[in-house]
Amino acid sequence: WYHDNLTRHAAEALLLSNGRDGSYLLRKSNEREDLYSLSVRGKDSVKHFHVEHTGTSLKFGFNEFSSLKELVMHFANQPLIGSETGTLIVLKHPYPRQVEEPSIYESVRVHTAMQTGRTESDLVPNAPSLGTKEGYLIKQGKIVKNWKTRWFTLHRNELKYFKDQTATEPIRALDLTECSAVQFDYSQERVNCFCLVFPLRTYYLCAKTGIEADEWIKILRWKLSRIRKQLEERDATLSS
Numbered sequence: 001w002y003h004d005n006l007t008r009h010a011a012e013a014l015l016l017s018n019g020r021d022g023s024y025l026l027r028k029s030n031e032r033e034d035l036y037s038l039s040v041r042g043k044d045s046v047k048h049f050h051v052e053h054t055g056t057s058l059k060f061g062f063n064e065f066s067s068l069k070e071l072v073m074h075f076a077n078q079p080l081i082g083s084e085t086g087t088l089i090v091l092k093h094p095y096p097r098q099v100e101e102p103s104i105y106e107s108v109r110v111h112t113a114m115q116t117g118r119t120e121s122d123l124v125p126n127a128p129s130l131g132t133k134e135g136y137l138i139k140q141g142k143i144v145k146n147w148k149t150r151w152f153t154l155h156r157n158e159l160k161y162f163k164d165q166t167a168t169e170p171i172r173a174l175d176l177t178e179c180s181a182v183q184f185d186y187s188q189e190r191v192n193c194f195c196l197v198f199p200l201r202t203y204y205l206c207a208k209t210g211i212e213a214d215e216w217i218k219i220l221r222w223k224l225s226r227i228r229k230q231l232e233e234r235d236a237t238l239s240s
Contacts (some may be wrong), residue, residue, distance in 0.1 A: 001094035003027045008023065008037070015041040015095060017132060017147060017156065018226075026051070026068070040080065044088045049080065070111070118162025133219050135212070136165075140188070141202040147190070147206070157198075157227060174198070177227050182220040184213070 004012070006027040014024050019041045021067070029035035036051040038060075040140065052059040057066055063069040072077065072091055079088035079110040087101040134153040139161065150161040157177055160170040176199055185204060191207040207213035 001096055002026045003095075003097055008039075010050075010133050011037075011039040012046040015046045016044075017225060019095055020230075021092060021124065022090050023095050024091050024093070025095040040091065047089060049079070135216075136208075137161075137216070138190075138206040142201065153206075154223070157223065159220070174203070176220070176223050177231075179220075179224060182217055182224060184217065 001024065004027065005026050006014075006025070009195070011025060011027055015025070016024060021043060024038060024040040027037050027039065029037045031050075034053050036053060038049045038051050040047050040049065049060065055063050058068065058071055060071060063071075063074065063143075065074065075091045077090075079090050081199075132153075132155050134151070134160050136149055137152050138147045139150045140146070150163065150166045151167065152159060152161045153170075157175065159174040159176060161172060161174075162170050174196070179196050180199075181197040183195060183197075185193045188204060188206070190206050192208065192210050194202060194213050195205070196203045205216070207216060
C-alpha cells in the first residue's frame, strides 16, 4: 500500500472511486524529502496526514512510532480526527499498489494527450477519477421502441442518463448493484449495441463505434465484478 510518487489528486481519485471508508495508502509528500503523506478515505472525502521519517522512527502528530506496522496498528484501534467537523477515521483497508483496473484508462490517457498536445502532467489536475466514464449513447425506449441519443455518466455504482450533456437532472439513475449482466447485443437492427440486464428491465444501448461499445462493456463488467466481490466480503463478515 506504499504508492511512492502518487500525486495527491491521483490518491483522492483512487480512494474515492475504488476504496471504501477506512481505505488508506502511503505516498511521498511533495513538500520535503523526509515527509510522507498518509491518505485516508472518510465518508465521502479523502484526508491527508503528514508522516515524518526521522531516520529511526516515524512521527505522526504528537505520536512517534518505531515502524509503519506499529503506526497502522495504533490507528486501526484509535480513530484519527479527520476534519474540522470531527469525522472519525480508522485505518481499516490498506489500498494495494497492484490493483486490477481496466486497461482502457491507459489508452484513454494516451489518446487525450495526443489529441490535445498536452503532457500527462498537464492532464492530471483535470483527469477524471478512475472508475468513471461519460459519453453519448443511443438508448432504446421502454414502451415505444424508438432510439434516442442520451448523455450517460458512470460514477461509483451509478449509471445515470440525461437528455443531453447540458442537463443538470438525470432522466434516470441505474443502481449497478441490481444489474446482473452486461453484454454485446445482436438482437437489434443496429451495430455496436450492448445491453444491461436488470430484474425488471433490460436496457439496450448503442455506441458510435465498436471500440466505444467495448470500452463501456469493459468498465461496466469491471464495476459488476467489484460489486460482487464487495458483497461476498460483506456476507463472509456477517456469517463469521
